[in-house]
Amino acid sequence: MSDDALPAGTRKPVTHYGSGRGALLDAAVRVVARGGLRGLTYRAVAEEAGVTHGLVVHHFGSRDALIEEAVDHAFRSSLDVSSLDTGAERPGEFAEGLGGMVDEDPDLQAFQYELLLEARRRPDLMPRLRALYDAYFETARRDLARILARPVDRGLSRLVFAALEGLVLHQLVFGEREVTEEALTELRTLLERLADTGTRTTPDTTFDPD
Structure with missing residues (x-):
């Protein structure tokens, strides 16, 4: 159902698991864990995090930047645990x-x-x-x-x-x-x-x- 098909004054609900940079990188790690690095796309991360595609683009700018930051994030998280x-x-x-x-x-x-x-x-x-x-x-x-x-x-x-x-x-x-x-x-x-x-x-x- 599109937003236009919803009753007046309502919006399609979006589940927010986290929209900050760290939450998006956590989502990227989960996407890669399930589907490999080749499955890491803006859209896949957005769906995993419950945010808009544009928000992921805004934070990372390019897929290569997303990959690099996800690797660095995993590096820091790995040492923490x-x-x-x-x-x-x-x-x-x-x-x-x-x-x-x-x-x-x-x-x-x-x-x-x-x-x-x-x-x-x-x-x-x-x-x-x-x-x-x-x-x-x-x-x-x-x-x-x-x-x-x-x-x-x-x-x-x-x-x-x-x-x-x-x-x-x-x-x-x-x-x-x-x-x-x-x-x-x-x-x-x-x-x-x-x-x-x-x-x-x-x-x-x-x-x-x-």
């Missing part, structure tokens, strides 16, 4: 809340995986995506170094991060948060053994002439 940077001091606390993070905001996680695939086709996305993952890698390395009480090389930090990322992806696709928790228990056990080994194998620097 990251389950890595918790200040954990012991292996048993590592990645606490990972499963809950996926359940709380699955669209944000799906958005990032969509970006990973799209960046293979669009090199212009790589700098922002690289910045996001470099922040993740550094957070994982720092947390592991604190927990293990020793420097952690890139290989170990990437290995652990890859395990976490795989768990996030599998929970996102298959559900089964309980499997995530079981795997995290095993990972923490391995970290406990690494921490214990590092403590017991500190080299003895005492000189023995014999």
